[in-house]
Amino acid sequence: MSEPTTPTPATDLQRLAAATHDDPFAFLGPHRRGDQIVLRCFMPAARALRVVAGPTLERVPGSDLFIWRGAANQLPGDYELQWTDTEGTQHRGQDPYRFGPLVGEFDRQVFGEGRHWHVHRFLGTNLRTASGVEGVLFATWAPNARRVSVVGDFNRWDGRCHPLRHHPGGIWEIFLPGVDDGARYKFEILGADGSLALKTDPYARAMELRPQTAAVVSTRSSHRWQDQAWMAARVRSDWLHRPCSIYELHAGSWRRRVNGDWLSWEELTAQLIPYVRELGYTHIELMPVMEHPLDASWGYQTLGYFAPTARHGSPDAFRAFVDACHQAGIGVLLDWTPAHFPSDAHGLARFDGTPLYEHGDPRRGRHPDWGSLVFDYGRPEVRNFLLASALSWLQDFHIDGLRVDAVASMLYLDYSRQPGEWLPNRYGGRENLEAIELLQQLNHVVHQQFPGALVIAEESTAWPQVTRPTWLGGLGFSMKWNMGWMHDTLDYLRHDPIHRSYHQQQLTFGLMYAHHENFVLPLSHDEVVHGKGSLLAKMPGDDWQRFANLRLLYVYQWTYPGKKLLFMGQEFGQRAEWNHNAALDWALLDHSPHRGVRQLLIDLNRLHRAQPPLHVHDFDAEGFEWIDCNDAQQSVLSYLRRGAGEVAVVVLNFTPVPRCGYRLGVPLAGRYRELLNSDAGVYGGSGGGNLGGVHSQPQPWMGRAHSLVLNLPPLGGLILVPDTSAAG
Numbered sequence: 158m159s160e161p162t163t164p165t166p167a168t169d170l171q172r173l174a175a176a177t178h179d180d181p182f183a184f185l186g187p188h189r190r191g192d193q194i195v196l197r198c199f200m201p202a203a204r205a206l207r208v209v210a211g212p213t214l215e216r217v218p219g220s221d222l223f224i225w226r227g228a229a230n231q232l233p234g235d236y237e238l239q240w241t242d243t244e245g246t247q248h249r250g251q252d253p254y255r256f257g258p259l260v261g262e263f264d265r266q267v268f269g270e271g272r273h274w275h276v277h278r279f280l281g282t283n284l285r286t287a288s289g290v291e292g293v294l295f296a297t298w299a300p301n302a303r304r305v306s307v308v309g310d311f312n313r314w315d316g317r318c319h320p321l322r323h324h325p326g327g328i329w330e331i332f333l334p335g336v337d338d339g340a341r342y343k344f345e346i347l348g349a350d351g352s353l354a355l356k357t358d359p360y361a362r363a364m365e366l367r368p369q370t371a372a373v374v375s376t377r378s379s380h381r382w383q384d385q386a387w388m389a390a391r392v393r394s395d396w397l398h399r400p401c402s403i404y405e406l407h408a409g410s411w412r413r414r415v416n417g418d419w420l421s422w423e424e425l426t427a428q429l430i431p432y433v434r435e436l437g438y439t440h441i442e443l444m445p446v447m448e449h450p451l452d453a454s455w456g457y458q459t460l461g462y463f464a465p466t467a468r469h470g471s472p473d474a475f476r477a478f479v480d481a482c483h484q485a486g487i488g489v490l491l492d493w494t495p496a497h498f499p500s501d502a503h504g505l506a507r508f509d510g511t512p513l514y515e516h517g518d519p520r521r522g523r524h525p526d527w528g529s530l531v532f533d534y535g536r537p538e539v540r541n542f543l544l545a546s547a548l549s550w551l552q553d554f555h556i557d558g559l560r561v562d563a564v565a566s567m568l569y570l571d572y573s574r575q576p577g578e579w580l581p582n583r584y585g586g587r588e589n590l591e592a593i594e595l596l597q598q599l600n601h602v603v604h605q606q607f608p609g610a611l612v613i614a615e616e617s618t619a620w621p622q623v624t625r626p627t628w629l630g631g632l633g634f635s636m637k638w639n640m641g642w643m644h645d646t647l648d649y650l651r652h653d654p655i656h657r658s659y660h661q662q663q664l665t666f667g668l669m670y671a672h673h674e675n676f677v678l679p680l681s682h683d684e685v686v687h688g689k690g691s692l693l694a695k696m697p698g699d700d701w702q703r704f705a706n707l708r709l710l711y712v713y714q715w716t717y718p719g720k721k722l723l724f725m726g727q728e729f730g731q732r733a734e735w736n737h738n739a740a741l742d743w744a745l746l747d748h749s750p751h752r753g754v755r756q757l758l759i760d761l762n763r764l765h766r767a768q769p770p771l772h773v774h775d776f777d778a779e780g781f782e783w784i785d786c787n788d789a790q791q792s793v794l795s796y797l798r799r800g801a802g803e804v805a806v807v808v809l810n811f812t813p814v815p816r817c818g819y820r821l822g823v824p825l826a827g828r829y830r831e832l833l834n835s836d837a838g839v840y841g842g843s844g845g846g847n848l849g850g851v852h853s854q855p856q857p858w859m860g861r862a863h864s865l866v867l868n869l870p871p872l873g874g875l876i877l878v879p880d881t882s883a884a885g
Contacts, residue, residue: 169184170217170220170222173185173199173222173317173320174220174221174317176304176306176316176317176320176345176347177303177304177347178304178320179303179304179320179323180322180323181199181254181320181321181322182254182322184197185197185198185199185254186198186252186254186255187232187236187254187255189229192228192229192230193226193227193228193229194226194227194228194229194231194232195224195225195226196208196214196224196225196226196232196252197222197223197224197254198214198222198223198238198252198254199221199222199223199317199318200221200223200240200318201221201315201317201318202242202243202312202313202315202318203221203223203240203241203242203243204240204241204242204243204245205240205241206223206238206239206240206241207238207239207240208225208232208236208237208238208239209236209237209238209239209249211231211232211233211236212225212227212231212232213225221317234255234288235288235289235290236252236255237249237250237251237252238250238251238252250334250335251290251292251334251335253292253319253331253332253333253334256287256288256290256332257287258322258324258330259279259285259287259294259330259332260279260294260296260324260328260330264276264279265324265325265326265328266326268280268298268326268328268538268541269326269537269538270537271537271538271540271541271544272537272541273541273545274544274545274548274602274606275545275548275549275552276360276541276542276545277360277362277463277545277546277549279294279296280296280297280298280328280359280360281295281296281297281358281359281360281361281362281372281463282294282295282342282358282360282361282362282372282374282375282376283296283376284376284377285332287332290334291334292332292333292334292335292336293332293333293334293336293374293376294330294331294332295307295321295330295331295332295333295342295344296321296328296329296330296331297321297328297329297344297358297359297360298327298328298329298359298538299327299329299344299346299508299509299513300326300327300509300513301327301348301349301509301510301511301513302327302329302346302347302348302349302509302510303347303348303349303351303510304320304346304347305320305321305323305329305344305345305346305347306318306319306320306321306344306345307319307321307331307333307342307343307344307345308342308343308344308345308355309336309340309341309342309343309371309374310340310341310342311333311335311336311340311342314343316345316353319331319333327509327538336374337374338374338375338376338377339373339374339375340373340374341365341371341372341373341374342358342371342372342373342374343355343356343357343358343370343371343372343503344356344357344358346508346509346510347510348507348509348510348511349509349510349511350507350510350511351510352507352510354502354503354507354510355503356503356504356508357370357371357372357460357461357503357504358372359462359463359504359505359508359514359542360462360463360542361373361375361448361461361463361464362375362376362463362464362472363375363464363465363467363471363472364448364460364461364464364466364467365467366467366468367449367450367451367452367467367468368450370450370501370503372464373467375464375471375472378472378473378476379473380473380476380477380480382476382480382555383480383484384479384480384483384484384555387483387484387486388483388555391488391557391608391609391610392608392609393609394609396609396611396635397675397775397776398772398773398774398775399439399772400439400765400766400771400772401439401440401677401720401721401772402437402438402439402440402715402720402721402722402723402762402765403438403439403440403441403442403490403677403720403721403722403723404433404436404438404440404441404442404723404725404728405441405442405444405679405681405682405722405723405724405725406429406441406442406443406444406724406725407443407444407455407456407682407725407735407737408420408425408443408444408446408468408469409452409468409469409737410735410736410737410738410739410740410741411425411429411725411740411741412428412429412740412741412743413739413740417739419468419469420469421469421470421474422469422470422474422475422477422478423470423474423477423478425469425478426477426478426481429441430481430482430485430487431485433487434485434486434487435759436728436755436758436759436762437758437759437762437763437765437766438487438762439487439488439762439766440487440488440489440490440557440558441482441487441488441489441490442490442491442492442560442722443489443490443491443492444456444457444492444682445457445459445491445492445493445494445562446465446466446469446475446491447459447460447461447462447463447464447465447466447491447493447494448460448461448464448465448466448467449461449466449499450499450501450504451499452737452738453737454499455682455737456492456494457492457494457562457563458494458497458498458499458527458529459494459498459499460498460499460501460503460504460505462542462543462546463545463546463549465554472554475554476553476554476555479554479555479556480555483555488557488558489555489556489557490556490557490558490559490560490611490613491550491556491558491559491560492559492560492562493546493547493550493559493560493561493562494562494563495532495543495546495547495561495562495567495595496524496531496532496561496562496563496564496566496567497524497527497529497530497531497532497563497566498514498515498529498530498532499529499530500528500529500530505530506530512533513533513536513539514530514532514533514539514542515530515531515532515533516531516532516533516534516535517533518580520574520578520579520580521533521570521579521580524566524573525573525574525578526566526573534567534589534591534592534594534595535591540591540594540595540598543595543599544595544598544599544602547559547599547603548602548603548606548607551603551606551607551610552607556610557609557610557611558610558611558612558613558635559603559611559612559613560613560614560615560638561596561599561612561613561614561615561634562615563615564596564614564615564616564623565615565616565617565618565620567589567592567595567596568588568589568592568593568596568616568618568620569587569588569589569618570582570587570588570589571587593632596632596633596634597627597632597633599612599633600612600627600632600633600634600635601627601633604633604635611635611636612633612634612635613634613635613636613637613638613677614632614634614636614637614638615638615640616634616637616638616640617638617640620632622674623637623674624636624637624674624675625674634675635675636674636675636676636677636720637674637675637676637677638676638677638679638681638722639667639671639674639676639677639678639679639719640679641667641670642667642671642676642678642717642719643678643679643680643681643684645663645664645666645667646663646664646710646713646714647684647695648660648663649661649663649664649811650695650696650697650706650710650811651695651696651697652697653697653698654697654698654702654792654811654812654813654872655812657792657811657812658789658790658791658792659789661786661789661792661794664713664794665786665794667717668718668781668783668786671717671718671719671781672718672776672777672778672781674776675775675776676718676719676720676775676776677719677720677721677722678714678717678719678720678721678722679722680692680710680714680722680723680724680727681722681724682724682735684724685724685726685727685731685734685735686734686735687734688734689734690734691726691727691730691731691732691733691734691735692707692710692727692730692731693707693727693730693731693732694732694733694734696710698813700750702813702872704730704750704753704754704841705813705835705836705842705871705872705873706872707730707754708753708754708757708835708836708840708841708842708872708873708874709809709810709811709835709872709873709874711723711754711757711758711761711835712757712761712807712809712833712835712874712876713794713809713874715761715762715764715765715771716771716796716798716805716807716874716876718774718775718776718780718781718798719775719776720775721765723758725741726741726742728754728755728758729745729746729751729752729754729755730745730750730751730754730755731745732745749841750841752841753839753840753841753842754840754841756839756840757835757840760833761833764832764833764876768803768805768832768878769800769801769803770797770798770799770800770801770803770804770805770878771798771800771805772800773800773801774798774799774800779799780798780799780800781796781797781798781799782796782797782799783795783796783797784796784797784806784808784821784822784823784859784861785821785822785859791810791812791814791816792810792811792812793808793809793810793811793816793819793869794807794808794809794811795807795808795809795821797824803878804824804825804878804879805832805876805877805878806821806823806829806865806875806876806877806878807874807875807876807877808821808867808869808874808875808877809873809874809875810869810870810871810872810873810874811872812871812872813871813872814871815845815868815869815870815871816867816868816869817868817869818866818867818868819866819867819868819869820856820858820864820865820866820867821858821859821864821865821866821867822857822858822859822860822861822863822864823853823861823863823864823865824861824863825853825863825879826853826855826862826863827852827853827879827880828850828851828852828853828879828880829850829851829852829853829865829877829878829879829880830849830850830877830878830879830880831846831847831848831849831850831851831875831876831877832876832877832878833874833875833876834846834847834870834873834874834875835870835873835874835875836870836871836872836873842870842873843870843871845868845870845871845873846868846870846873846875847867847868847875850877850880851865851866851867851877853865854866865877
């Protein structure tokens with residue numbers, strides 16, 4: 158430690174008092190010159206200050222600076238301070254300015270290159286031990302700031318108390334012993350533009366409940382994971398060929414307490430997990446649980462990219478929820494939003510007085526649809542921030558996969574922009590090359606470090622090879638939402654059945670591209686908000702026909718190639734569209750038509766798991782074969798699903814007219830069991846069907862040597878399989 162010669166002590170004192178000092182460690186703490194030492198402490202809240210079992214520091218008149226000078230051997234290297242505050246209370250603690258830097262050059266360099274997958278382990282708040290003393294390392298990235306201080310419960314929110322050390326590359330840090338988990342804090346940043354802002358830590362592991370905006374120190378986890386069997390099995394999982402049905406939900410409005418409050422993670426563990434298990438889903442997908450300021454954004458305008466929202470409890474409570482899901486055999490997927498972020502003053506916007514996380518040009522840095530800001534994907538540190546966020550949920554919370562929101566808005570520079578409102582890439586094109594690189598890097602790293610984990614794209618355009626490997630030029634996602642299937646199917650079902658014969662191509666066209674990608678078939682929250690009504694409300698006809706149409710839709714979805722996703726409430730035919738401020742209409746389950754829809758979903762999920770043809774070749778053309786896609790006049794579709802040497806026959810009647818004696822070509826002779834009939838009385842249907850099964854006839858039909866004569870129920874779907882136990 159050498160005594161600084163410039164700037165002068167008087168200037169240093171003025172800058173400390175004005176909270177403009179950008180290099181406090183060069184002045185504060187112990188500094189040696191020969192065999193002499195000077196100790197300086199700037200403590201606005203102190204009335205008197207001394208070294209424990211050592212010398213007393215003198216206050217510089219008219220200031221909050223305390224100084225002691227003396228022989229170096231009079232000040233132990235591990236000294237502690239004792240002071241009396243302005244209210245006369247005694248305190249004892251460490252001098253943070255006696256500790257050297259804890260953020261190493263290697264970490265800073267790799268972060269600057271955008272390749273530090275665990276950057277949150279040195280940025281934000283992290284538990285450290287320095288010179289035998291345990292404390293919290295506070296660190297942030299603000300390369301253009303003039304001064305950064307940490308303020309919080311531990312220093313009266315006074316930015317003069319703890320200004321941070323500045324490293325090349327824009328990392329600021331300070332080590333503070335004596336700060337406990339649960340303490341609230343922010344970074345006070347004197348920006349490059351002279352602005353003074355209180356910013357929530359971008360790397361915070363926990364945050365206050367809105368409308369409060371402070372970060373919360375969270376460096377320790379007391380949760381002990383019990384999902385080792387699940388995690389080991391996930392590594393070996395062949396998810397391409399396994400059943401996957403996803404229950405999408407918003408944790409804040411699935412159910413609520415009697416007083417209208419949100420359920421805690423403990424309450425969701427007790428209520429949601431048994432419910433999902435009874436329904437038979439393989440996964441749940443949570444709409445964003447990352448911290449966000451506005452309830453009405455449903456979490457999609459995220460600010461806490463490393464912090465579970467405080468709305469439902471602590472980070473450890475969320476860990477316990479995920480753990481319980483795994484022990485119940487349920488995977489957990491999270492929505493994750495790297496496409497944009499809100500412009501709240503306490504958040505990422507102009508973090509150091511300049512556009513830092515967002516692109517500086519509004520033609521790339523502002524999203525016209527959502528009024529939010531777009532990340533600067535070309536900046537290595539920003540890409541690193543996003544990548545580390547994604548990986549933190551997989552590692553720290555054992556999440557089984559991420560569904561990446563609004564991928565299309567990331568891929569296209571002209572997304573929702575008029576001519577003149579966007580900037581082309583360096584080749585003059587509309588593709589966002591930096592965002593493409595980020596997504597490829599994300600998928601490569603996730604699949605490399607977390608085998609068995611999924612990354613699913615919400616991508617609504619015809620961008621090629623979204624789910625193909627990066628080494629083939631693809632984006633590398635595990636799966637992609639099939640938005641075309643969803644739009645075409647719902648558009649078709651809105652037609653009165655009398656007109657459906659003119660629109661059958663809306664159902665058949667999707668098979669032209671169904672195996673170009675690894676698709677998820679989504680009936681998501683987006684289809685039941687903003688005046689669109691619930692799925693039940695979209696269906697034409699009287700109440701009986703609406704329910705029959707809805708059940709038929711689910712049979713179609715569960716037998717069509719692709720994994721399955723259904724939004725909460727639609728499993729029992731919610732009548733009203735989704736309201737994020739209220740619980741689902743659970744009272745509807747007191748009525749038999751709604752219970753019938755729910756029972757159908759239970760049985761579809763059971764068959765989906767038990768019948769290999771319904772899931773083994775979801776992504777392979779060999780798993781699907783039309784029997785007849787041309788019977789538009791009667792609005793009937795029929796097809797085969799194949800897998801593991803087995804076959805299932807699916808027949809769908811999209812009119813309310815029963816089709817008795819309907820002949821259908823089949824590949825094998827023998828008896829066919831009717832595994833499911835959506836018109837069964839137990840589901841609320843009329844009970845029409847085939848009495849549990851039917852024998853084939855040797856009459857060739859539809860180019861096949863054998864045929865079945867079926868009774869097709871009105872607005873009904875059938876699933877039949879060859880009865881291997883029957884003798885011909």
